[in-house]
Amino acid sequence: MSSELKPFNRRLFLRGALATSLVPVAGVLAACASPGGDEPKGTSTNGAKSAENPFGLAANTEVDAVIFNGGYGYDYVTFAGGLAEAKHSGTKIKVQPSTEIAQELQPRFVGGNPPDLINNGGAGKISLSTIVDQLETLDDVLDATNYGGTKIADSLYPGVKLPGTFNGKFVALNYVMTVFSLWHSASLFEENGWTPPKTWAEAKDLGAKAKAKGKYLFVFGKEAANYYQWTMVDSAIKEGGHEVRLALENLAPKAWSHPAVQGVLKEIHDIVRAGYIVPGGAGTQFTAAQAKWSNDQQALLYSSGGWIENEMKKATKAGFRMTGVPVPTLSTSPALPFEALRAAAGEPFIVPAKGKSPAGGKEVLRAMLSNEAAANFSKTRLAPTIVKGTVPADGYGSTALVSQTKMLEAAGQHIFDFVSEGYYGMGADQLVLWNSFLAGDLDVAAMTKGLQSVSDKIANDSSIQKIKVS
Amino acid sequence: MLGGRRAAKRRGRLTFDRVSFMAVFLVLPLAIFAIFVISPFVQALYYAMTDWTGFSPDMRFIGLENFVKLFGDDVFLRALLNNVVLAIVVPIVTIVLALAIASMVTVGGPSTGTVRGLRGSGFYRIVSFFPYTVPAIAIGLIWAQVYDPSRGLLNGLLAGVGLDGFADFPWLGRATTALPASIFVIVWGFVGFYTVLFVAAIKGIPAETYEAARLDGAGRLRTVFSITIPQIRDSVRTAYVYLGIIALDAFIYMQALNPTGGPEYSTLTMSQQLYMVAFRKGQFGYATAMGVVLAVVTLMFAAIVFLADRLTGGRADGKERT
Known part of the structure; x- marks a missing residue:
């Protein structure tokens, strides 16, 4: 060591290193968005209410909407905003896209200046249980009339309030009708003389047929392995009826040990063991995995929600007639029929009570629920909204959209939903388990134990506000 | 005497020069440090003892409840363990590799003539530095693609040379390989920088020392252990602490x-878990408690490295060697 200055420099260096490492570590949460001393004041301005202006939107209001920019984009809200602006001259609707809702809006919630309308979607959504007390109830939106003069509540599918109602408070309006099912290419199945499986036994037969062709039954990706939890849970609910659903939703002890759940888990485990799942899923990015189904046709079936067509638009083989079918049943005499379906209004929109203009947020929702905006959404996004009668019979040329409408009609009264996973944010922990289970590293017993402990952790944590699902 | 008093007087007088000097070089940095380092730290300590959700200005003081919950949380403890493994393995592997390369390109050349590196050592030095110029997030994304089971470069190469067992092998999807594969990526990203650091340090050792050792019959390996490492000990210690801190974060x-x-959860780190609990689950108080633990672990790590260095004969920080 020749230089005398070196040790000194190094010391400074080290201290800098220590300091810079500690600041972000401990300080970042506090530094970025700590509650200030000022009590946020409710600055909401209101005009007079009337039939034309049911929420009392003040003149010349600037409405601030933050929309999750995911599978459905955000410009459909801009479109609806345009309708609202035309209806209330002087009003300006500012629509901003975001891909990280929770991260971006957290400081605004703490500061007491949240936006007027939020589409709380994506992996980075706000866990609703933390903000449910700060939201406007949206009953008055459904009581208002739409831009065509019909009462909005009468223009919607039944049950759309349910997924947005927590402990009796209707706080989230879910805009898109989302169907959860298994998806396949009707054209590929026709070519090979295959039929979509109605029971797990048929699914295993189909797996053998696929293997003979050098293909697989299912494929999964590492960020979306828990999509197969939907398949599993839906099938178990159909087998055991609503008692299975309520036990899981209300975090009952031993809920995952119910015979129906165990039966379906075992069937899936058999499929894993038989090698009917594309190998390597736990190390594959999920859209790449999905492309193995939609583009390479390496796998026959994929478990997903109705957004799959839009999501894979650019990675779908030409002539791939994407079609959804309900998930298989365990036995031939399940408690709910094969046609029973998990379908719910998805894509929640919320109106924070402390925003500058909650009335403005509601007015944008009213515009979105107009026939014109809903038709625009279905046409451009190929997904049904909660507004009835806005999808024509040809589904704008989309086989997936047509099959969703058909499944909904066939299911009739047997439509159910599953909310606890999203409400408590359990998906991330369940995902880890599903990756291992589908890779064949966990057996049914270990999987059951894992899933149960995720539920129990929430159930036993007194700091988490629970909901009662019925 | 007289001079001394005059000096004392001069020291006491607050001229504009002295005041402005103090303001710029003492008060300002101290204020910045207090506002941006100390105060968030104190705030964080407080939030760690509340049930703050992060989405409302309301919170309740709950004492040490979060910390009790933390040490019963198997997912967090797993993350803590992963971080400890990272903090041990990443620095050792990186430093050994970097030292080996640095020795080769500086003193590992032909054993006749002047002490020098291998032929083309300048080229190796530059190439080994390349990964450091790529942003960490890009490194992560590139390697995530390389490790892709069916389309990745790695399995393509392995299957290409006849190792068919590796077709579709999920490097990041197996609990046994995910952490080693991730460690490899971090090491790959940092080895070049520490090579350059060690090269600079080795250049500071007089060439005569190496020549004398060579005349005495020392081989290359002996030279490394008996001359290079003892002479650049301080650099190695600095590198170890630095790399350890990177490994304790490893978030990107x-x-x-x-x-x-x-x-x-084989690659879950504390910072990832902290992020998830804060933003996905809306438990900021709990997440802040994790941050406090992470900070304490980092401090302990630095203390252990310094202590180990002192115990094994390193000199005290700041004292000149005579």
């Missing part, structure tokens, strides 16, 4: 390689 690499925490 792990988030890019396995955003979900890896199979059976």
